Amino acid sequence: MSESGGRAAGRIATDEPRKPAFRFTKAQSITLVFGCTILGAAAQILIKTGAGNLRGAGALEMLANVHLLAGYCLYGLSTVLLVLALRDGELSILYPVISLTFVWVTVLSSVLFGEAVTANKLAGIAMIVAGVGILGAGGTPAPVQRGSSG
Amino acid sequence: MKTPLSSILLVLLASFIGSFGAVLLKAGAARLHGAWQSLVFNYRLGAGVAFFLLSSYFFVLGVREGELSVLYPMVSLGYVWTLLWSRVFFGEAFTRGKFLGLGMILSGIVLLYAGNR
Numbered sequence: 001m002s003e004s005g006g007r008a009a010g011r012i013a014t015d016e017p018r019k020p021a022f023r024f025t026k027a028q029s030i031t032l033v034f035g036c037t038i039l040g041a042a043a044q045i046l047i048k049t050g051a052g053n054l055r056g057a058g059a060l061e062m063l064a065n066v067h068l069l070a071g072y073c074l075y076g077l078s079t080v081l082l083v084l085a086l087r088d089g090e091l092s093i094l095y096p097v098i099s100l101t102f103v104w105v106t107v108l109s110s111v112l113f114g115e116a117v118t119a120n121k122l123a124g125i126a127m128i129v130a131g132v133g134i135l136g137a138g139g140t141p142a143p144v145q146r147g148s149s150g
Numbered sequence: 151m152k153t154p155l156s157s158i159l160l161v162l163l164a165s166f167i168g169s170f171g172a173v174l175l176k177a178g179a180a181r182l183h184g185a186w187q188s189l190v191f192n193y194r195l196g197a198g199v200a201f202f203l204l205s206s207y208f209f210v211l212g213v214r215e216g217e218l219s220v221l222y223p224m225v226s227l228g229y230v231w232t233l234l235w236s237r238v239f240f241g242e243a244f245t246r247g248k249f250l251g252l253g254m255i256l257s258g259i260v261l262l263y264a265g266n267r
Contacts, residue, residue, distance in 0.1 A: 135247070
């Protein structure tokens with residue numbers, strides 16, 4: 001909006017993709033996604049804690065629940081960071097990293113809520129992680145040299 | 151059963167609703183261009199966010215009871231819906247890899263469910 005007059009109008013008309021102000025390296029993208037998985041898992045723990053404290057099923061009660069609010073703020077933050085990381089990163093590598101959230105949630109649920117880590121859970125999560133990884137790999141052209149071409 | 155079936159169904163419903171959120175965001179994002187109006191007056195993006203909020207509502211109801219380590223991985227059913235909608239709404243091709251991934255995710259969810267009985 002700081003731009004005015006003909007320049008701004010010309011830019012809208014040409015409709016060319018805007019260049020991002022900065023780019024992440026591959027290592028930076030993966031590190032960022034890794035951080036997002038930890039934030040995302042922490043968010044799920046907060047959401048579960050908040051949900052467990054609810055008395056009814058009203059949306060207003062949910063909005064007033066500190067744990068739920070904190071959980072969804074964290075979830076939002078991790079999503080925004082994830083989008084930033086995915087913009088420049090290779091999806092085929094990043095999807096399996098995202099699946100780490102399942103691992104953290106399982107570990108934290110065991111430590112904090114005393115949920116048993118069973119063979120079925122481990123096998124189920126391993127299947128899901130592998131499945132998501134295959135989807136991620138199939139989502140981009142086979143030998144990915146770089147991230148997005150934009 | 152440590153995790154009630156009602157919780158599982160609520161979480162799966164949340165993943166179903168949330169997948170439409172992703173479709174609407176994608177449709178809305180395709181209509182973004184340089185002008186800020188394309189972001190602010192983009193009803194598809196708005197509807198996408200609304201679907202995500204509705205999805206969150208059911209997810210919260212779902213995780214009130216039961217084990218998070220069973221319920222949270224089941225959210226990945228959303229990937230399966232998204233794959234289906236990508237085909238239906240955006241004409242993205244099904245590939246062998248996508249079918250394999252989809253099958254593995256479904257098997258994982260069945261394993262989690264079976265271990266819970």
